[in-house]
Amino acid sequence: MSYEYEHDGAEIYRQSFATIRREAALDRLPADVAQVTVRMIHACGQVDLVDDVAWSEGVVGKARAALERGAPVLCDAQMVAAGVTRKRLPAYNEVVCTLNDPRTPDLAAALGTTRTAAALQLWGDKLDGAVVAIGNAPTALFHLLEMVAAGAPRPAAVVGIPVGFIGAVESKDALAASDLDFLVVRGRRGGSAITAAAVNALASTAE
Numbered sequence: 001m002s003y004e005y006e007h008d009g010a011e012i013y014r015q016s017f018a019t020i021r022r023e024a025a026l027d028r029l030p031a032d033v034a035q036v037t038v039r040m041i042h043a044c045g046q047v048d049l050v051d052d053v054a055w056s057e058g059v060v061g062k063a064r065a066a067l068e069r070g071a072p073v074l075c076d077a078q079m080v081a082a083g084v085t086r087k088r089l090p091a092y093n094e095v096v097c098t099l100n101d102p103r104t105p106d107l108a109a110a111l112g113t114t115r116t117a118a119a120l121q122l123w124g125d126k127l128d129g130a131v132v133a134i135g136n137a138p139t140a141l142f143h144l145l146e147m148v149a150a151g152a153p154r155p156a157a158v159v160g161i162p163v164g165f166i167g168a169v170e171s172k173d174a175l176a177a178s179d180l181d182f183l184v185v186r187g188r189r190g191g192s193a194i195t196a197a198a199v200n201a202l203a204s205t206a207e
């Protein structure tokens with residue numbers, strides 16, 4: 001038994017991206033944000049995601065420039081880090097997730113917070129000029145904003161797309177109201193796959 005389906009990976013991508021460009025209302029977005037959004041939609045299959053995308057002016061250019069300078073990509077969860085396609089990164093950029101660092105559980109207990117939030121304490125100076133990718137944990141995004149407000153180094157851009165029901169909406173609204181450069185999906189939607197796809201689109205314009 002065999003089925004009739006497309007076997008060519010490049011052709012699947014071509015058709016998929018063409019479908020998204022046909023069906024999604026991308027015209028309200030600047031061209032560079034639209035290119036990133038196409039890849040985010042590709043990761044979740046929902047063309048109305050476009051309605052919830054919000055960004056700070058110039059964020060795509062700033063994130064790309066940072067990556068070209070060799071900035072690391074700092075991720076809240078291993079799922080985000082695993083989804084970043086290393087060969088798309090322009091400068092062999094380091095992809096960092098400190099969630100499973102052996103120091104993280106004790107830090108979380110000491111700070112009285114989640115492990116994902118506590119793990120950010122271990123980013124240290126890497127935060128300076130980095131591209132931050134928060135795709136899972138609202139607490140991590142809130143904690144990033146608290147750290148920067150308390151004087152931590154400032155990242156070049158924050159892709160803040162945590163998913164869920166508790167804190168996701170509020171943490172993304174807080175990022176969008178901050179003075180950091182950001183790309184968010186407002187509302188409950190988000191997740192590691194969409195976030196990794198956004199980083200992959202920032203890393204390279206190749207489809």
Ligand SMILES: C/C1=C2N=C(/C=C3N=C(/C(C)=C4\N[C@@](C)([C@@H]5N=C1[C@](C)(CCC(=O)O)[C@H]5CC(=O)O)[C@@](C)(CC(=O)O)[C@@H]4CCC(=O)O)[C@@](C)(CC(=O)O)[C@@H]\3CCC(=O)O)C(C)(C)[C@@H]/2CCC(=O)O
Pocket residue numbers: 076077078079080099113114115116117135136137138139140162163164165166167168190191192193
């Ligand atoms: C409350 C948490 C939420 N997790 C969500 C969705 C998913 N999480 C998955 C997995 C495998 C992981 N989630 C943790 C990050 C874990 N999730 C939490 C925390 C309890 C708190 C985070 C927060 O509220 O900000 C968090 C643990 C922590 O102490 O920080 C994870 C570390 C748990 C673990 O396995 O140890 C783990 C991440 C592993 C990694 O990639 O490094 C899911 C796959 C579901 C599952 O548990 O099987 C899923 C993935 C979603 C995605 O696309 O990333 C929510 C819904 C985001 C939720 C926070 C909001 C809410 O409304 O509850």
